[in-house]
Amino acid sequence: MTAGDRIRLVDGDITTLDIDAIVNAANEALAGGGGVDGAIHRSAGPELMVACREIGGCPTGQAVITRGFNLKARHVIHTVGPAWRGGDEDRRLADCYRNSLMLAQRDDLATLAFPSISTGVYGFPIKRACRIAIREVIGHFSRHDTPHSVTFCCFGAPDTERYREALAEEGFFL
Numbered sequence: 638m639t640a641g642d643r644i645r646l647v648d649g650d651i652t653t654l655d656i657d658a659i660v661n662a663a664n665e666a667l668a669g670g671g672g673v674d675g676a677i678h679r680s681a682g683p684e685l686m687v688a689c690r691e692i693g694g695c696p697t698g699q700a701v702i703t704r705g706f707n708l709k710a711r712h713v714i715h716t717v718g719p720a721w722r723g724g725d726e727d728r729r730l731a732d733c734y735r736n737s738l739m740l741a742q743r744d745d746l747a748t749l750a751f752p753s754i755s756t757g758v759y760g761f762p763i764k765r766a767c768r769i770a771i772r773e774v775i776g777h778f779s780r781h782d783t784p785h786s787v788t789f790c791c792f793g794a795p796d797t798e799r800y801r802e803a804l805a806e807e808g809f810f811l
């Protein structure tokens with residue numbers, strides 16, 4: 638099984654995925670918000686906010702896990718991407734992917750989907766961000782068997798194409 642066999646690319650709404658865990662692009666207060674965070678909380682129902690309040694918060698680059706409540710996804714991994722300020726944020730975006738993958742591995746979750754963290758409200762350039770995302774996932778796959786597969790769930794055709802191009806740069810033609 639090569640890394641390419643373990644990567645999926647879909648264009649769609651991450652809240653509809655029937656999967657072990659979806660990743661949320663949250664904020665440090667885990668307070669909910671717009672974008673994918675808002676969509677996940679709406680679909681999961683109010684219990685998700687209660688669970689987030691119990692955790693209390695999450696520093697940028699770190700990740701925490703809750704149940705998925707009314708989502709089809711069994712779990713939500715909440716990670717906090719860096720807001721783009723002009724170029725010094727790559728490492729913390731990589732941390733988001735690495736820490737989310739390590740949580741999935743720790744909890745033996747076989748299937749995991751990421752949205753494009755930080756590239757909405759937080760303004761991180763998509764091309765730069767998806768290269769980081771892909772490299773972190775490939776790096777994880779080279780060291781670990783879990784999660785077995787990772788889905789990049791893009792929201793719309795332009796983002797999906799950016800991911801397709803970045804995957805092709807790494808030798809994966811999806």
Ligand code: AR6
Pocket residue numbers: 649650651652662663664669670671672673674675676718752753754755756757758759760761790791792796
């Ligand atoms: N499914 C998949 N991707 C989605 C969905 C969806 N349903 N909805 C939006 N996206 P953003 P950020 C994409 O802004 O930049 C929130 O208010 C979207 O097109 O959700 O990390 C939080 O509370 C974009 O490509 O997250 C934080 O305060 C990607 O998800 C802040 O925004 C991420 O965009 C986090 O900003």
